[in-house]
Amino acid sequence: MKENKIIEINHLKVTFDDREVLKDVSFTITQGDVTVILGGSGSGKSTILKHILGLFPVEAGVVNLLDQDIATLKEKDELDFYLKLGVFYQNGALLNSLTVGDNVALPLEQHTDLPPQLIEEMVRTKLNLVNLEDAYYLYPSQLSGGMLKRAALARAIILDPPVLFCDEPGAGLDPVSLAALDELILKLRDQLGMTVVMVTHEVSSILRIADKILFVEDGVIGFDGTLEEARKSPLPSLKDFFTVGTGGKKG
Amino acid sequence: MKQKNIHTSQYFNLEGSTIYVSGPLNIYNSSGFLHDAETFFRSNPGTGFSLNLSGVTRLDSAGALALHSLQKTAQQHNITLNIEDTTEEISNKLELFRPVENKTVAPGKKEPLFYRLGDSAVHIFNEYIVTFFYLVSDILFWSVKDVFNSKQRRRGEFLNQAVSIGVNALPIVASMAFIIGLVLALQSSSQLRNFGANIYIVDLTVIAMMAEMGPLITAILVAGRSGSAIAAEIATMKVTSELDALKTMGLNPLRFVVIPKIYGSLITLPFLTILASISGIAGGALAAYLYLDITPEIFFNRMPEALYQKDILTGLIKSIVFALIIVVTGAFFGFKVEEGAEGVGRSTTSSVVAAITLVIIADSILGLMFY
Numbered sequence: 001m002k003e004n005k006i007i008e009i010n011h012l013k014v015t016f017d018d019r020e021v022l023k024d025v026s027f028t029i030t031q032g033d034v035t036v037i038l039g040g041s042g043s044g045k046s047t048i049l050k051h052i053l054g055l056f057p058v059e060a061g062v063v064n065l066l067d068q069d070i071a072t073l074k075e076k077d078e079l080d081f082y083l084k085l086g087v088f089y090q091n092g093a094l095l096n097s098l099t100v101g102d103n104v105a106l107p108l109e110q111h112t113d114l115p116p117q118l119i120e121e122m123v124r125t126k127l128n129l130v131n132l133e134d135a136y137y138l139y140p141s142q143l144s145g146g147m148l149k150r151a152a153l154a155r156a157i158i159l160d161p162p163v164l165f166c167d168e169p170g171a172g173l174d175p176v177s178l179a180a181l182d183e184l185i186l187k188l189r190d191q192l193g194m195t196v197v198m199v200t201h202e203v204s205s206i207l208r209i210a211d212k213i214l215f216v217e218d219g220v221i222g223f224d225g226t227l228e229e230a231r232k233s234p235l236p237s238l239k240d241f242f243t244v245g246t247g248g249k250k251g
Numbered sequence: 252m253k254q255k256n257i258h259t260s261q262y263f264n265l266e267g268s269t270i271y272v273s274g275p276l277n278i279y280n281s282s283g284f285l286h287d288a289e290t291f292f293r294s295n296p297g298t299g300f301s302l303n304l305s306g307v308t309r310l311d312s313a314g315a316l317a318l319h320s321l322q323k324t325a326q327q328h329n330i331t332l333n334i335e336d337t338t339e340e341i342s343n344k345l346e347l348f349r350p351v352e353n354k355t356v357a358p359g360k361k362e363p364l365f366y367r368l369g370d371s372a373v374h375i376f377n378e379y380i381v382t383f384f385y386l387v388s389d390i391l392f393w394s395v396k397d398v399f400n401s402k403q404r405r406r407g408e409f410l411n412q413a414v415s416i417g418v419n420a421l422p423i424v425a426s427m428a429f430i431i432g433l434v435l436a437l438q439s440s441s442q443l444r445n446f447g448a449n450i451y452i453v454d455l456t457v458i459a460m461m462a463e464m465g466p467l468i469t470a471i472l473v474a475g476r477s478g479s480a481i482a483a484e485i486a487t488m489k490v491t492s493e494l495d496a497l498k499t500m501g502l503n504p505l506r507f508v509v510i511p512k513i514y515g516s517l518i519t520l521p522f523l524t525i526l527a528s529i530s531g532i533a534g535g536a537l538a539a540y541l542y543l544d545i546t547p548e549i550f551f552n553r554m555p556e557a558l559y560q561k562d563i564l565t566g567l568i569k570s571i572v573f574a575l576i577i578v579v580t581g582a583f584f585g586f587k588v589e590e591g592a593e594g595v596g597r598s599t600t601s602s603v604v605a606a607i608t609l610v611i612i613a614d615s616i617l618g619l620m621f622y
Contacts, residue, residue: 047353096591112278121316121350128351136355141589159278160311191347192311244314 004031005064006163006195010063015049021047023219025061031162032236034189034196034209038241039216045199048216049167052197053087054078083111086156086194092148094140094155100127101136104155111159126154129184145172153181157188163195164188170202182208192228199244203246215241268299269335269505273306276314285317285324287563292328299331304341315348325415342455376589386505386583393506394513408511416477416512418521423517424472424523425530431468432460449543453550454557456535462562462569462621465528466616470573473520478581482602485585486595494586509582516574524570565621572617573610580606 005031014022021044029035036238039045050056051063054070063070066084073081094103104123114122130150139231140148147170156164157189170178182205200206206213206227213230215223215238223230223238230233232244262284263272278283302321307314318334325332337345362370395435397404436456443452487510488494494504532554539545584602 047447069478096593100530104589108278108313112313113282117283118281118285118313118316118320122313124353125316127346133351134355137358141591141594158312160313180348187347191343 002097005029005077006031006066007197008062008064009052010062010205011125012048012051012063014044014051014056014059020219025208025216025219025221027214027221028222029195029197029212031195032189032193032250034185034198035214036206036210037197037199037213037214038201038206038238040237043216045216046167049165049197049199053165054081054083072220075242082243083107083159086159086161086164087198088153088156088164088166088169090171092140092152094148094151096140099137099139100132100143100151100154103140103151104158107159113173122158123154126158127151127217129157130154131180146174146177149173150177150181153184157194160192161194163197164200166196166200168200169198170200170205175204178202178205179208185209203242207246258439260291262287262546265291269301269303271303271306272318273308275309276317277309277311278313281313281317283398284314285320288321289324292325292330295328295330298328300325300333302332302334304334304337304482307337307341310341310344312344312348317348317594318345318349323470327575339346382587383579385581386586387579389505389564390513390579390582393503393557394511397506397510405507405511409514412515413519414515415480416473416516420473420523421526423476424469424527427472428460428465428468428527428531429534431464432456432534433538434534435459435464435531436535437542440538444543449539449545450540450549450553451479452535452543452545456539457532458562460528460531460535461558461610462565463614463618465531466524466566466569466573467569467610468531469520469524469527470577470610470614471607473516473523473573474577474580474610475603477516478577478606479599479603481578481581483595483599485509485582486588486598489586489588490591490595504554505582509578512578512582513575517571520574521567521570524566528566541607561621565617568621569614570616572613576609577606578612580609 005028007027009028010026012022012025013020025044037045047056051058051070052065054063054065054073058071066081068077068081093102095106096216098106101120101123104126105119105200108122109117112119124136126132127136130153132147132150132154135143135147135151140151143151149172153166153169156166164185169181169185173181184208185196185198189196196209198210210227210230213223213225213227214221215230215233215235217223217235217237223233223235225233230238233239260272262276262280265271272284274280302308302318302377303455304318310318322332322334334345436452439455440449440452443449443455485494487503488508493509497504497507536545536547536550539550540547581602584598588598
């Protein structure tokens with residue numbers, strides 16, 4: 001009974017220097033779904049994500065996230081709004097001057113009055129969830145690419161946000177780590193009821209966790225449906241994604 | 252008897268020996284819940300309770316860990332606490348968010364003070380002093396070798412660096428030197444007037460600017476302007492793996508990046524120093540005219556008597572040494588950078604501070620040598 005609309009986008013149009021990146025994008029994402037935004041390089045996937053997160057101003061159209069119109073979000077409401085979001089950036093975006101433990105603890109220290117002991121336990125628990133407990137005292141510069149990603153995920157979920165955004169979470173991960181990451185994201189979705197919005201190209205990951213596929217092509221949503229529907233879609237470019245992604249040949 | 256009491260808190264109720272927790276338990280109220288629970292436990296030591304969680308409407312990771320923490324707190328007060336009557340959802344969350352055994356040790360906390368001091372001293376010696384001298388020797392070797400070998404030299408790069416380090420710095424260096432020359436003469440003029448030694452303002456300004464202030468002002472400004480840029484450029488190249496890319500393309504990063512900067516600074520800094528000195532002398536001449544009635548004609552006629560070839564040479568030698576110090580220090584801190592944007596900022600700051608310090612130390616040594 002996933003009926004609650006967490007994200008609703010209507011007729012979003014985006015131009016950069018007279019170049020139309022998004023022509024007319026409309027879709028909805030319901031609570032508890034793992035939605036994958038798929039598309040070729042430069043198709044505008046990340047632009048959509050940045051508009052949902054309010055990082056780019058909405059020029060035309062409506063972007064609603066958690067019943068909040070992003071364009072009318074007031075500065076005083078920004079904090080409450082962003083506390084409900086977990087964002088997992090492609091390169092981790094951890095603060096290099098802080099240890100992994102301090103990075104993950106940062107939102108808790110800044111926004112809650114939890115005792116330090118409980119904060120430390122929460123950080124260790126979340127790091128343990130991403131299999132990174134040993135990195136508590138390490139600095140981001142001492143981590144490998146995969147470890148950085150897992151540390152970034154721990155930070156993104158530290159406040160148990162209702163919505164988790166992931167920008168290319170699988171890039172640079174080995175298949176085993178990627179599968180473990182997918183499993184963790186599913187566990188978080190199931191246990192905490194998180195809604196997950198993910199931009200990724202990893203077909204193996206999509207096949208494992210996606211409930212819904214949004215395929216961006218030529219500035220519009222070329223396909224909007226379930227994973228099963230996406231696999232059967234006659235759309236040639238989407239077909240190529242699945243065929244080539246699973247080891248087949250294009251066309 | 253205490254178990255029969257009814258204890259009420261914002262977060263739980265006690266009925267008999269059962270603690271009923273109700274409402275949401277999350278990051279925003281777990282702190283208050285733990286505080287109330289601890290107060291309650293402190294007043295009921297050595298008893299046994301059951302924890303009924305059927306009234307918990309929402310539990311997040313903070314709430315789950317607070318409940319686990321509650322059991323530890325109960326143990327500290329010799330209280331037995333059993334969780335009973337939970338929903339499957341709550342049980343799953345308690346299972347998912349369990350406290351983790353701390354297996355890691357905070358770095359630097361175990362070693363004794365003197366061990367850490369010694370360790371730091373060895374680290375600084377090996378990482379800074381030894382590496383710095385290795386870099387200096389490498390730079391000197393390639394600087395000399397590349398004069399006779401143009402194969403790996405990038406065409407036009409020497410000119411770019413000469414323009415960037417020298418020519419572009421001219422307006423700021425000349426204007427600063429002019430102001431300092433003017434202020435120097437101005438401050439001295441009242442003292443000289445008291446002794447009727449007005450004419451010696453020329454000697455003072457010319458010697459000070461040529462041998463001391465000209466090279467020093469130029470070096471400090473270039474260290475701040477170009478030394479920082481060199482450190483930031485090399486540090487950024489390192490964190491973005493550009494230096495690794497050069498190495499794997501068979502290019503020596505030092506030769507490719509640093510040597511053109513050495514040539515550019517070695518050629519332009521002496522010229523920049525002479526222009527700074529002239530500019531400072533012009534400032535001094537203006538002050539002499541305004542405050543001591545020494546006309547420019549008298550000032551410039553007196554100059555050859557006051558100025559020795561040795562002072563000009565001192566200034567030039569200093570400028571060459573300072574040029575080497577600025578580029579080598581910038582390159583050293585650039586190559587020493589640790590990953591990340593923070594590291595680039597730190598390297599840049601360190602390079603400017605170190606370059607200015609080394610320039611002043613070198614100036615003192617050279618000043619004594621050529622006295």
